[in-house]
Amino acid sequence: MGFILGGVIDHFVPREYISHILARPNKRTILYSSLLGFLMSACSHGILALSIELHKKGASNPAVVAFLLASPWTNLPITIMLIAFFGLAKALYIILSALFIAIVTGLIYQVLESKGIIETNKNTAKLGEDFSILADLKKRASRYNLSRRQLLIDLKGVYRGITMLSNMVLWWVLIGMGLASFIGSYVPQAIFQKYMGPTFLGMLATLVLATIMEVCSEGTAPLAFEIYRQTMAVGNAFVFLMAGVVTDYTEIGLLWVNVGKRVAIFLPIITVPQVIILGIIANIIFK
Numbered sequence: 526m527g528f529i530l531g532g533v534i535d536h537f538v539p540r541e542y543i544s545h546i547l548a549r550p551n552k553r554t555i556l557y558s559s560l561l562g563f564l565m566s567a568c569s570h571g572i573l574a575l576s577i578e579l580h581k582k583g584a585s586n587p588a589v590v591a592f593l594l595a596s597p598w599t600n601l602p603i604t605i606m607l608i609a610f611f612g613l614a615k616a617l618y619i620i621l622s623a624l625f626i627a628i629v630t631g632l633i634y635q636v637l638e639s640k641g642i643i644e645t646n647k648n649t650a651k652l653g654e655d656f657s658i659l660a661d662l663k664k665r666a667s668r669y670n671l672s673r674r675q676l677l678i679d680l681k682g683v684y685r686g687i688t689m690l691s692n693m694v695l696w697w698v699l700i701g702m703g704l705a706s707f708i709g710s711y712v713p714q715a716i717f718q719k720y721m722g723p724t725f726l727g728m729l730a731t732l733v734l735a736t737i738m739e740v741c742s743e744g745t746a747p748l749a750f751e752i753y754r755q756t757m758a759v760g761n762a763f764v765f766l767m768a769g770v771v772t773d774y775t776e777i778g779l780l781w782v783n784v785g786k787r788v789a790i791f792l793p794i795i796t797v798p799q800v801i802i803l804g805i806i807a808n809i810i811f812k
Contacts, residue, residue, distance in 0.1 A: 534579075534686070535682075537679075555628055573776060585645070594796070618810070618811075729801075772797060776792070777793070
């Protein structure tokens with residue numbers, strides 16, 4: 526689904542629109558990108574494709590990172606799933622904490638970008654102050670002629686977008702899933718439960734495990750609930766969920782290759798302390 530949506534964006538959404546909404550160096554840009562992540566009902570693997578597509582279309586690097594962090598744990602299907610597993614209060618804590626991390630991290634990235642510490646997106650289109658998406662959309666709609674030939678052109682354009690995204694993203698996803706399958710097959714589940722108690726060391730062990738386990742968000746939610754059921758540590762479950770995004774080698778590798786090496790390096794540096802602190806607070810609140 527992420528590749529299909531990415532192909533649709535690649536063909537139908539002009540670079541100027543993404544640049545206009547998600548490339549301005551202000552706080553609203555991070556809020557917009559986080560909200561967009563909430564509206565996107567795609568797992569962490571599907572979001573990789575969409576994030577890279579937004580980058581190609583001109584979204585700023587801070588906006589791409591905020592979108593990447595917000596979507597897997599704040600989208601609507603996962604919200605319902607987490608409430609079903611953890612109950613309303615615990616689920617809301619997890620979701621709001623994930624959204625908090627996405628926004629704070631995006632704002633920090635904006636500061637880093639303004640100081641030249643991280644790379645900027647060279648795909649961003651330069652627009653005048655009077656540019657209007659609505660006016661431009663009306664012009665394009667008036668020129669669009671729906672016909673069988675045009676439909677064929679559009680389908681080919683979407684397919685090209687899907688193919689380009691697959692070449693950039695799919696290998697990273699396959700590597701991650703292969704490693705996760707290896708860990709899932711050869712590491713006994715009892716080890717997970719024994720070393721993930723509601724302590725700081727248990728939380729670090731959970732962080733390491735989640736880094737190694739490359740599972741999509743829909744697959745991680747039941748695993749996180751099992752950790753909670755065995756240890757009664759909400760914070761550890763939260764760390765397990767979030768670490769699959771903030772320390773995920775698939776996402777870091779993808780950012781390294783396609784967005785910027787410094788953008789990738791700063792992702793765990795900025796996010797991991799936030800995840801640990803919020804996990805400790807969760808263990809205290811829901812003790």
